[in-house]
Amino acid sequence: MTLEARLWAVLPAAGVGKRMGSTIPKQYLELAGRTVIEHSLKLFVDHDRISGVVVALGSEDGYWDSTAYAVHPKVRRAAGGAERCHSVLNALLALEGCADDRDWVLVHDAARPCLRIEDLERLIERLLEDSVGGLLGIPVRDTMKRAKEDQRIDATLDRSALWHAFTPQMFRLGLLRTALQDALSANDLVTDDASAIERLGQAPRLIEGHADNIKITRAEDLPLARFYLHQQGRID
Numbered sequence: 224m225t226l227e228a229r230l231w232a233v234l235p236a237a238g239v240g241k242r243m244g245s246t247i248p249k250q251y252l253e254l255a256g257r258t259v260i261e262h263s264l265k266l267f268v269d270h271d272r273i274s275g276v277v278v279a280l281g282s283e284d285g286y287w288d289s290t291a292y293a294v295h296p297k298v299r300r301a302a303g304g305a306e307r308c309h310s311v312l313n314a315l316l317a318l319e320g321c322a323d324d325r326d327w328v329l330v331h332d333a334a335r336p337c338l339r340i341e342d343l344e345r346l347i348e349r350l351l352e353d354s355v356g357g358l359l360g361i362p363v364r365d366t367m368k369r370a371k372e373d374q375r376i377d378a379t380l381d382r383s384a385l386w387h388a389f390t391p392q393m394f395r396l397g398l399l400r401t402a403l404q405d406a407l408s409a410n411d412l413v414t415d416d417a418s419a420i421e422r423l424g425q426a427p428r429l430i431e432g433h434a435d436n437i438k439i440t441r442a443e444d445l446p447l448a449r450f451y452l453h454q455q456g457r458i459d
């Protein structure tokens with residue numbers, strides 16, 4: 224008898240949202256009757272293949288306790304860190320004792336509330352058989368330029384090989400923990416989980432998702448997220 228692989232989710236939610244320019248961290252802004260983080264969490268909490276979810280929170284976070292998931296049997300919290308990679312590592316360490324290194328972990332930005340369930344399902348289905356793991360992304364659409372410091376073009380890049388990296392990013396728990404520990408001990412503050420795995424010489428797989436899986440980064444992204452959730456039929 225083979226045991227079914229267990230899946231966990233980690234949501235880094237300890238950012239302050241500097242680029243958003245709001246008075247409260249962007250993951251707690253209201254988006255169609257819920258907070259951004261509640262939209263992002265719902266898919267993972269409701270998914271019956273996901274055993275549990277760890278949310279990495281900022282130390283000054285007075286907003287989490289008012290969310291719908293603050294007290295939930297499937298959700299636990301961990302302390303966030305200075306950068307996203309520290310927050311993710313802390314959340315992975317919080318799984319020690321209940322998860323196995325061979326279990327899979329899906330890392331998803333709290334600031335990406337429009338992830339489609341079908342993209343999540345496809346990612347899981349394709350990667351459960353993979354030896355390394357991977358992430359959702361989309362191929363770039365525009366002509367890509369590399370600029371010099373004076374903003375004059377240095378080169379036009381071959382876009383056929385370029386993708387936008389999204390989340391979730393899915394790896395074996397033990398591999399991702401080792402990869403992040405390695406990156407941080409080299410002071411390499413990787414901006415996504417796949418980069419940590421790449422540093423170990425492994426090649427994560429890109430799974431094509433949908434462009435509406437945006438990260439709320441700037442003020443104009445919030446109305447766009449509302450539009451996408453409506454278009455997906457998730458809100459009125």
Ligand SMILES: Nc1ccn([C@@H]2O[C@H](COP(=O)(O)OP(=O)(O)OP(=O)(O)O)[C@@H](O)[C@H]2O)c(=O)n1
Pocket residue numbers: 234235236237238239240241242243250279303304305306307308310311332333334335438439440
């Ligand atoms: N120290 C940090 C920084 C970021 N994040 C989380 O990582 C995700 C992606 O980060 P980003 O969009 O860069 O969020 P912020 O750091 O909040 O944004 P900014 O860079 O504009 O301050 C977000 O869900 C954010 O809360 C985190 O858990 N811990």
Ligand SMILES: C[C@](O)(CO)[C@H](O)COP(=O)(O)O
Pocket residue numbers: 307332388389390414415416438
């Ligand atoms: C993880 C991520 O969302 C993938 O696109 C991204 O790398 C976060 O980076 P940011 O520089 O903190 O926005």
